[in-house]
Amino acid sequence: MFKLPTTSHLGSRRLVPLIFAIALVTILLNALPRDESSTNWAAWEQAHEHTKAIKEWGGNLAPQWLRPGPNRKVEARRILDLKYMLEETYPPNPWADARPLNWEALEELAECIATNSCRSGQERVVLLASSHFGQGLKGWTAGEDIWAASTIEAFTSLNATLLYTYGAMDTLLIYQAIPDLVKLVIWEGSLYGRCYNRNDENHLEEGSDGDWQTGKKGCIKRTGFEDGIPVWKSFMFHFWGNAVSHLGHNWTLAPENYARGGIGNYYLGYSIETYCTKMKYYPADQREHRGLAYGKQRFYFDPSNGEYKWAGVLGPAIVAQAPGIDPKNGRSVAFEVIATVDAPGDDLFEQNLTNLGVMYRDPWTENLAKSKFMLGVGKPKISPSPYDALCLGVPFINPYVNILNFFSGGVKALDVDTSSLTNYNPDNVTDRSAWWDSQHDGFLDIPEPYVYHVPPRDQARLTEVMAKAIENPIERYIPEDRTKEAVQARHAFLLDNDWLAAAEIAIVEKYQGAEVDFLL
Structure with a gap:
């Protein structure tokens, strides 16, 4: 017969707490991961x-x-x-x-x-x-x-x-x-x-x-x-x-x-490569006979604001383009330039622009892909959208100011806003980045037929490059430094570089021994 322990059996008053302690430890151990390779997260x-x-x-x-x-x-x-x-x-x-x-x-x-x-x-x-x-x-x-x-x-x-x-x-x-x-x-x-x-x-x-x-x-x-x-x-x-x-x-x-x-x-x-390459590329014979004027806001097209680059010259340049073929029915059609600003049909100061109204990204990209060029109008500056254009096989017309001509008086009559101009460097006149200011400075080194650089209000040059862009279609183009691989490499360097050592040098160079209000 089993008997409850008495005081003579192993110190019964100490045994009961010990049993509870063992039980508690067992419960806690079972709640923790059992080994280093299997983790009981729940x-x-x-x-x-x-x-x-x-x-x-x-x-x-x-x-x-x-x-x-x-x-x-x-x-x-x-x-x-x-x-x-x-x-x-x-x-x-x-x-x-x-x-x-x-x-x-x-x-x-x-x-x-x-x-x-x-x-x-x-x-x-x-x-x-x-x-x-x-x-x-x-x-x-x-x-x-x-x-x-x-x-x-x-x-x-x-x-x-x-x-x-x-x-x-x-x-x-x-x-x-x-x-x-x-x-x-x-x-x-x-x-x-x-x-x-x-x-x-x-x-x-x-x-x-x-x-x-x-x-x-x-x-x-x-x-x-x-x-x-x-x-x-x-x-x-x-x-x-x-x-x-x-x-x-x-x-x-x-x-x-x-x-x-x-x-x-x-x-x-x-890089816009992942998104852009998912969108359809249209061969030249499947594109509408048109260009796309790129400006996000209506006031970008207002000649009175000093930023719009084609006042008085875009309309005649559009009219001067030869007729083309409508890919939907094979009929001859006049050339047009569309815009995608505010509500469809809103006036954009230029009588020869067809405004389709603002769009979401996918339909906007589709309309761009069906066009024969993208025309910069002055703003927005350094936008990603011209990269979309090149990736879709659509050339970009990039308005620019030649600072050499500006300081020699060649374009003073154009009322150019000089506050955004890059530094003038007379010793580096062969480098566009040193003496040009454009809507997209990232494109200054990209040549024709991908990018055409045009001075503001130059009707003859604008008419010429519009025709060249229409007559010389391009394949998809992604600048070498804009591929996913190139962008990944620069991010990898950002992660891997010894920035503490670089900071120690930067403080010496920047502050020249002066006190700084932070610690490395």
Whole structure:
């Protein structure tokens, strides 16, 4: 017969607590991963549900338990804790709807680290701190959005882990949780400025609850805030040619090769190859007998604004073109130039333009592909759309100003806006990039029959090149530096270069021994 133990049997008063302790340990052990190669993520998520309630990372510092550790399994669990904290503290909203992608990326990163199965490059994290990246994912078509979409494509092809942020606070939280994994922070200029200037008085951000924040506020690494984001890891996502980083041009990313004529921003560039090559190419005999005038807004066509390049000359140039064949019925038709601005039929100041109205990207691209050339009208500057044209086999007519002639008085009567002109260099007159200013300076080195360069209001030259573009159709053309492979290579260099060493040199050259308000 089984008997309950008495005081004479092995110290019964100690045995019962021991049994409970053993049972508790058994339960906890069963909830954890059993070995290094098999990770029980469901059990781990249940065991770490408490992290969703933690809101005391201080507004400036991630909790100490969320900081890097030497063990791979610990590292993986810490990354999952970061995921839970982001889910709770920074949920998606209409202006930050890419945030769920962060949770997926962090879970994949945690799992591959825990199981030693990361793809080459996956442990390199890039923080994308600009709304243009989320907009690029949604297919928006502003120049910055198309550039951002290409950057996402390039980094993805390199297996980098991409995390999307929308303010200084969420960017800082992620960085402080995984600083050794973060290789780059690509900033919208305004967000970088907010991060750089963040302090105890201005730390709150719209849409964020700051009541739970404690401790000293900051964002950039500097004396007194050594856990901030280093300037040397911070790169500006900037569409224009001026440097907007505290470290100068090499930390200011550019969509165009502004440095071709000398010192300039880091040429990251973009490729429209993936999108464009999905669109149909039309042989010459299947194209409408027309050109397409490229301008996004009605006022781009207004002769009184000084930016429109063809006042008084486009109409006669259109009329001067020979009739062609309508591919739909084989009949002779007059040449026309279409535009895609505002509502269909809206007046665009030029009587000879046919306005089809604004379109979504796919139908607009289809109409471009069926045209025989794209005509720049002065603005928008350095837009991606002329690259679409070349990729579809459509030549681009690029209006330009010859600065040599401008300063010699040759075009003063044209009322050219000189504020946008590139620097005049009389010792480099054979280099177009040094003495021409055009609607798309990225095309200055591309020759005919792909790109035709025409001075503003030059009716004879415009008439001539329109005819040449019609008579000399081209195949698809992607400039060598705009292929996916070339763009990927520049992104790979951005990931692989020793930017800390470069920053040490840049500070010496830029500041000449003067004090700087940040730490490397």
